[in-house]
Amino acid sequence: MRRLKKELGQHILVSGGVLRRLVEFLEVSEGDTVVEVGGGTGNLTRELLRTRLGRLVTLEVDGDMVKELRKIEDNRLTVLEADATAFDLCSLGENVKVIGNLPYNVASLILENTVRCRSCVPLAIFTFQKEVALKLTGKTEPGWLTLFVHTFYRVEYMMSIPPKFFFPKPRVESGVVRLRRREDAGVGDLISYKRFLTRVFSGKKKKIKNLIPQDIVNRAGIDPDLRPHQLSLEEILRLYNVLER
Ligand code: SAH
Numbered sequence: 478m479r480r481l482k483k484e485l486g487q488h489i490l491v492s493g494g495v496l497r498r499l500v501e502f503l504e505v506s507e508g509d510t511v512v513e514v515g516g517g518t519g520n521l522t523r524e525l526l527r528t529r530l531g532r533l534v535t536l537e538v539d540g541d542m543v544k545e546l547r548k549i550e551d552n553r554l555t556v557l558e559a560d561a562t563a564f565d566l567c568s569l570g571e572n573v574k575v576i577g578n579l580p581y582n583v584a585s586l587i588l589e590n591t592v593r594c595r596s597c598v599p600l601a602i603f604t605f606q607k608e609v610a611l612k613l614t615g616k617t618e619p620g621w622l623t624l625f626v627h628t629f630y631r632v633e634y635m636m637s638i639p640p641k642f643f644f645p646k647p648r649v650e651s652g653v654v655r656l657r658r659r660e661d662a663g664v665g666d667l668i669s670y671k672r673f674l675t676r677v678f679s680g681k682k683k684k685i686k687n688l689i690p691q692d693i694v695n696r697a698g699i700d701p702d703l704r705p706h707q708l709s710l711e712e713i714l715r716l717y718n719v720l721e722r
C-alpha cells in the first residue's frame with residue numbers, strides 16, 4: 478500500500494465486519510443518494526456500493542486517493558476532489574444520507590458543515606475519536622458543539638472501534654455516532670447561535686449569571702446558579718430566544 482498521509486487523518490478501516498456495521502447503521506433504501514466523506518482507499522466506498530443506493534458521491538481532498546477511487550467501476554459512483562468541511566451537501570439533492578470515517582483533525586468542522594446543510598441531511602453516520610463521540614452523545618460533559626448538534630439532531634452512540642481495526646493504528650479508540658434530524662427547533666441564524674453557545678460554554682466553571690446578564694437569565698426562568706453544562710437543551714434555547722429578542 479502507498480504511504481498513508483497522517484496529516485490528512487488517513488487511517489483506513491480494514492475490518493470487513495466493522496465496515497458492514499457502519500453501512501447497516503445508515504439504513505440505505507432503494508435509490509438513496511449517499512455522500513461519503515473521505516473515501517480514502519475505497520474500503521467503505523465498495524461496501525456502500527453493495528447496497529441498493531441510487532447514487533454515491535465520495536468527497537476526498539487527496540488527489541492521489543481520488544485517482545485510486547476513480548478506478549472503482551460503478552456508474553452510481555461519482556468521486557469529487559473536494560473539501561468536506563465546506564462542501565454544500567444540498568447541491569446534491571434534497572435528501573442526502575452522509576457517512577464517513579472522519580479525519581480526526583477536521584472532524585468537528587465536517588460535523589458543523591453537516592449541520593449547516595441540515596435541510597437536506599436527514600441522517601448521518603460518523604466515526605470520531607471515542608472521546609469526542611462520547612461528548613457529542615452527552616455521555617460525558619457536553620461542550621458548545623454538543624448543544625449545537627443536539628438542537629438539530631438526535632445523537633446516538635452506536636459502537637466503539639478499537640485501534641486494531643485500522644491501518645495504520647490510531648493512538649486512540651474510535652466511536653461511531655448516528656445523527657437523526659429532529660423537528661425544526663426554530664433557530665434560524667446559525668452564526669449568531671454558534672456565537673451564543675461558544676460564549677455560554679467559554680466559562681464552563683462559571684455560573685450562568687456570570688456569563689449572561691442576570692435579567693435575561695431571570696426572564697428565561699433559569700436558575701442563575703447553574704453552570705452551562707447543567708442546562709438542558711430546552712433551557713439553552715429559552716435563554717437564546719430571550720437574548721435574541
Ligand atoms: N473511508 C476510508 C478512509 C477514511 S480516512 C475508510 O473508512 O477506510 C479519512 C479520509 O478523509 C482520508 O482519505 C483523507 O484523505 C480524507 N480527508 C481528510 N481531510 C478531508 C477533507 N477536508 N475533506 C474530504 N476528505 C478529507
